[in-house]
Amino acid sequence: MQNNNNNPYETGLDKGPANFEALSPLPFIERAASVYPDRPAVIYGKLTRSWQETYERCRRVASSLEQRGVGKGDTVAALLPNIPEMLELHFAVPMIGAVLNAQNIRLDAETIAFMLNHAKAKVLLVDGEFARVARDALALCEHEVQVIDVLDPASEIEHRLSELSYDQLVADGDPEYHWQLPDDEWQAIALNYTSGTTGNPKGVVYHHRGAYQNALSNILGQQLPAHAVYLWTLPMFHCNGWCYPWAVTAVAGTHVCLRQVRPELIFAALKRENVTHFCGAPIVLNLMLNAPEAKGFVSEQPITVTTGGAAPPASIIEGMERMGIQVVHAYGLTETYGPSVFCDFQQAWAGLPLSEKARMMSRQGVRAPAVGALMVADPISMQPVAKDAQAMGEVFIRGNTVMKGYLNNTEATGSAFEGGWFHTGDLAVWHPDGYIEVKDRTKDIIISGGENISTLEVEDTLFRHPDILEAAVVALPDEYWGEVPCAVVTLKAEAEVTAEDIIAHCRAHLAHFKCPKRVLFSPLPKTSTGKVQKFALRELVKASF
Template sequence: MEQPRESNSTPLTTLGFLERAALAYGDCPSIVYNDSTYTWSQTNRRSLQLASSLSSVGIARGRVVSVVAPNIPATYELHFAVPMCGAILNTINIRLDARTVSTILRHSESKLVFVDHYYVPLVLEAIALLSSNGTEIPLLVLINDDEPSPSSTVDDNSNFIDTYENMVNKGDPGFKWIRPESEWDPMVLNYTSGTTSSPKGVVHCHRGIFITTVSSLVDWSVPHHPVFLWTLPMFHANGWCYTWGMAAVGGTNVCLRKFDGTIIYNLIKRHHVTHICGAPVVLNMVVSSTSLTNQPLEKPVQFLASGAPVPAPLLLRAESLGFRVTHCYGLTETAGYIVSCASKPQWDSLHAPDRARLKARQGVRTIGVMDMDVVDPERETNAEKDGSSLGEIVVKGGQLMLGYLKDPTATASCMRRDGWFYTGDAGVVHPDGYLEIKDRSKDVIISGGENISSAEVESVLYSNPAVKEAAVVARPDEFWGETPCAFVCLKDEYGEKPTEKEMIEYCRAKLPHYMAPKTVLFKEELPRTSTGKIKKFVLREIAKALS
């Protein structure tokens, strides 16, 4: 048999999508932001210039470059420019607090951070924490667009070496971007959120990102020249790889710094948006918009939802207004989504509640996943496909991460010798083969698309001198999907008892605000099993009844 040759073994990478887009769709719009529009030729040139400037300041192959910015053109361009100079892209959640940002910068050994002007105070506070620990301080580059800046400025801060636009303008448009030596070379570093107080760094290679991107385009049936509205944060698994995917199909990226239901509706109408991704809270936000209530969509808009399942009433309401909703499931460790609800044409003839029930399931594996199952971890056998036998979801395929940065123990615990990746999520398989997630074994609360670790919130509650015991579970919320609900037992000897508001404020002072409990219930004691474990399933039922 013939063997692989150099000519047919070029490393897979999504970076070539941009070069192709400049040739095939050069004059077509690539990015729209406020009143500015870029073409694919311009985006390619700007990304090459930025990659050139990064190389000139010493950012070499394998170095980590971080980004703290919302969904603006610079964030999109950096998804190409950073790996084009051989570096590893690390997009940081802008909703995190300074302590967590500092932890990420230290653990990743980031050499340079692109900072949106609005988040300068956050990054400078994180840098100050790095300095106090004696950690090497990364260089900073200011992203300053046409939005009004907050009162805090960079002024004479020596850590800032330049501005974003200066680096673009100074770069060489003829820069030969650095191709990976191997498709297994690291390309991005994303940190988990909500699973632990010390977020894990998930490393993805060029090959995995390529497979995820192509798989996502095929699974969602994305056509040429879609108009993609960026309500999904690009820092969430790199926008499920649609950052690179839009270049592959010559799409238009409609960027926005912040949004609400009315803004989303107006952008859909103004730019003829065809595709949107996001958590159910985003869908609820736009569906609840008075603009949409008075004037439904002129043309159908595809909406890909992930996180908590889309409630049936919201799904039906969204479809009645012109949205075509697809539910999916993925993890940071899979670079994007790996399961989606492949709707069947015959479902359209079903009664609305039955149709919503079927479409609320997560569905079947995407083409980037070679195998998937639900296993009983105690019996080490496959769970019955009866829609009720619970087990842990396991997968195999090219979308999986290389591993956790500097954490071989955690990597080995989920990527085991039997060849499966153990997600830690529990689900059932229905007789028709469709997967439905039932629980998250790590007790993660998904609020507005953000993962919240119940253990981390509990540790903050326990730091309060008045607290004897605490447990945090998810409370269903019509807007956010879920919010943290805390059950607290106070110490008998403690004099002045704190109020619910005071406990919430206590947590907000020590956590990112979205992680703080929205509800605090005081109890004499918490329900326990015979072995002393807190019965969180009982607490979840109480929290559910509140809603």
């Protein structure tokens, strides 16, 4: 191998301040404020703030936190809904080298306390609505945590935990605070905890480089134009809002904050604010489709929604398109900063019948622009499966938009990265056109009489029944087959359907061995991001039959 000393491209061409700096999403807000100072950055009810005002507030908050002893490597936790303060923290906290831990607002006190302890959080910012659960969590903390109240006039609940408020941070701070880029783009920017359905949640650590690249990847994947108007229906605590706080800022768009995600509020915002883009789990889209406001609604301007977290049934894609809302299907995990796969639309699909086009669009898709590599492979040999839409394997991802690892958990990190790839735990097939289609979680696949049954395929069929509002499928133990599919169904209002009707519907569209053998009518337990809690459903099914 030739010595690099003889390579002219490696001699006298060193990186320095003039040609190299750490990648970080922080400059996005400085650019938006300097180039478009008067454009609306945030809309929240009757409140509108420009980019100049928002940037100044971020600098003030960063300055105030630093004055109070918060700095590089410190964890700043936030228990906030989708309000302007949560958006500002995505810039203010990393401006001082600290790490933002946006926490799930629906968690119990014990879980919140675990996260505060595990991350050694130095600060906790709390909205009044969640003050009581925060108070109980703080009582379980093993160290002192500085509490800062966020007083939102839109909240009807206001419980104070501290004499220090967010407004005071803004008032005390320096509007000209000179923040710095991270010393190293590998430096942590955010901490997100997994759902913890099988034990304590794991702390997923993001770095500046990944946040920067995934933000730009989202712009390309969802085709965010300059000055997009983005409605916050996706929780900012979920994978840092899939990195959209940074992505929308990068295009100097407008963040339309929404404290509560209710269909009537969503439709009102879509009309009032001329929204161009939003994100949400399929459950959010399903709620919209079945809301009274959906009747006769057809958007007067193009709207794009990116959905993920679970595979959207083709019927949901069809329904949204009838309202003039284009659906982009994305796939990702907390460990991959949110979206890492987009179902890029092919022009050849445009002329297909709506049902067939929806089927193509309901696949997970191809790797996002910032993702290094994606494959579906045998989990043992790590050899890619055939691209025949039949062979099933595990989804593997690697690249700059994969987490640093799990905080204080080297064993779990090593296991997740074994073989030089991130192991997602999701099972998929690879289509001849290179698009992947997730069939199930490894732990959710049903093996009945030696045959693999995808719960997602059965759920998609159930959603096509006109009287079904929600549906999920889990395994039911069976003495003869080992296990069989069981459907848990929520019906639409005033619907009268029997279990036999639902099974017959499935048998008309699926191989009979894939059809549910039992049907349970019940509300579906979900996480705060709209994912069905399959572990809870399995327990419910076992107790019911």
